[in-house]
Amino acid sequence: MTTSPARPQRADARRNVESILDAATATLARDPDASINEIAKAAGVGRVTLYGHFENRGVLVAAVVARAMQDSEASLRDVDLSGDPAAALVRLIEATWQVTLRYGALVVAAEKSLPAADLAAAHDQPRARVERLLEHGRDAGRFRSDLPVSWLVTTMHTVTHAAATSVYAGELPADQGAGAIAATMLGLLTPPGQVVPGLDELRTVR
């Protein structure tokens, strides 16, 4: 009896590429230092196959990031920003939260193997969108005007990232993240004399 040392399959090339991209996204989102071996194993694919589709680690990460950026931008672009600025902000936070949960620490992985310039451009577009919304709310008298808008955007991203970290650490249920972020931002944005809307669901947070 001859033992079969290898059991290769033919499968579909495009299908495998998808598997690898999916697995790489999920794996790198949790651990930006994950090895190629881990990613290949998660994709249910040999390491050689992976290298057959992606020249090296940098190329793979770049492909993952490109796909994630496309998806993120589409998600955020679809958010309805009309109507009451506070409600619009909550919708935008909800969408941002989903994207952050999905892609987590992928930014860190990107920073380690990609030129910094590419990343900066990726951040500018959604950032400008948030800025416009905040400016609109400020002009409409719904948001306070005594803090610089750019700092507010930075704060929002920071708080979002912190919430995601809490979720990964098991400190915060994933479905409470958006509520916590929204409450914080609305608390920060609502000017003196106005009521901060919808804080009730935050009572139980950590």
Add this chain to the structure above:
Amino acid sequence: MTTSPARPQRADARRNVESILDAATATLARDPDASINEIAKAAGVGRVTLYGHFENRGVLVAAVVARAMQDSEASLRDVDLSGDPAAALVRLIEATWQVTLRYGALVVAAEKSLPAADLAAAHDQPRARVERLLEHGRDAGRFRSDLPVSWLVTTMHTVTHAAATSVYAGELPADQGAGAIAATMLGLLTPPGQVVPGLDELRTVR
């Protein structure tokens, strides 16, 4: 003339240990993944000497963290928390900012080589202090009461860490960090109908 391939010195053991601890602190604060080689070079010391004083990487990191925690706790313990809660918070933020700038990403390095239990205990004490201050301010009517205190503390730490990252990235001057954090927290904490104090210096931030 005989070339001297090695030029060892006797020096003082305690002195070298100090150099190594200082260099390790500074190096790991910027790059938590810094190699032993980098640390030894930064300390102006051979790698062998370093291993002579610290059994392995874990022991070195533990020593660095222990020293940093002692220093941090002392700095934060000395902050005067009496008087107006808002002013006290600004003082506390200032002290926290200095500590964060000094020790930066050292937490990350610690998380990679130390048992998680040690870190948790280290965070609890200063955290409880901030919580007490916020509760006091809330009871005194100076801080808003519609956001959970524990979430506010998390937000404050998060914003502080974000500001430090901005400084390391060269986006924010180090001396504007505390002002930015204070403005954000006071904006978040000041209840409707009260004026947020001291926001003028924030106009130029990022």
Add this chain to the structure above:
DNA sequence: ATGATCTTGAACATTCTTGTTCGATTTAGG
């Protein structure tokens, strides 16, 4: 069925980091 395509594990070279060993050298202290 036959050839092109895709996959496989095993094995290998390379590089990096950790940690150790060694002989040689300097210096503080008695």
Add this chain to the structure above:
DNA sequence: CCTAAATCGAACAAGAATGTTCAAGATCAT
């Protein structure tokens, strides 16, 4: 002056990760 402590660079072994090569097996289209 002499010894013990402390240092040095160089060299080595071990381990992990990256990337390549190879021969063998599976599958699809024609």
